[in-house]
Amino acid sequence: MLVVHHLNNSRSQRVLWLLEELGLTYEIKHYQRDPRTMLAPPQLRAVHPLGKSPIITDEGRTIAESGAILEYLVSAYGQGRLIPPADSDARLRFTYFMHYAEGSLMPLLLLKLVFSRLSRPPMPALLRPLARVIESGTNRRFIDPQLALHMGFLESELGRFEYFAADEFSAADIQMSFPLEAAQKRGALGAAHRRLQRWLEVIRARPAYQRAIEKGGPYSLLD
Secondary structure, three states: OOEEEEEEEOOHHHHHHHHHHOOOOOOEEOOOOOOOOOOOHHHHHHOOOOOOOOOEEEEEEEEEEEEHHHHHHHHHHHOOOOOOOOOOOOHHHHHHHHHHHHHHHHHHHHHHHHHHHHOOOOHHHHHHHHHHHHHHHHHHHHHHHHHEEEEEEEHHHHOOOOOOOOOOOOHHHHHHHHHHHHHHHHHOOOOOOHHHHHHHHHHHHOOHHHHHHHHHHHHHHHH
């Protein structure tokens, strides 16, 4: 039995979504973040040494990293679905966005999240004004301009094709969903990003996406 080790409000939501798109049978083992630290519980280290989600176990294999998991599932069970043909331009775009999501876009969003919490407890009250200055300066000079650059790039890409790899939905769109939902949540998407906003509406309307949300539990990136 294929098992998804699912952490609430995490990248593993994408794994559930892909499994629903493929119509596979699977089991979910739920894990909850520590409400104070927001870190994964130590029980996940029994599954993988890094103790992070997503992780799947399948036929004696333990596979971590969302991109690797999605590529494994499409290769092992997709039967040609949700991936463009080999040696096509769409396949090159597919591969690019499968890696871009976590390699280029998510680090910026993680920086945005970290700096937004810099001036909160447990930061000592005496140092919080200084932390707010650091947060504001870093956002203004680096993080926000970089996010604007990336959002503009992605908006233009959706002007070329309906989805990220091509005009057909693929696993690359599933991979891109988490950073773009995070971008929307953190205010990086605005009125100028009409195509990205529409793309988010379209993917969230997919029945498999909605089933994955029901099975995965509350998903705060949608609040």
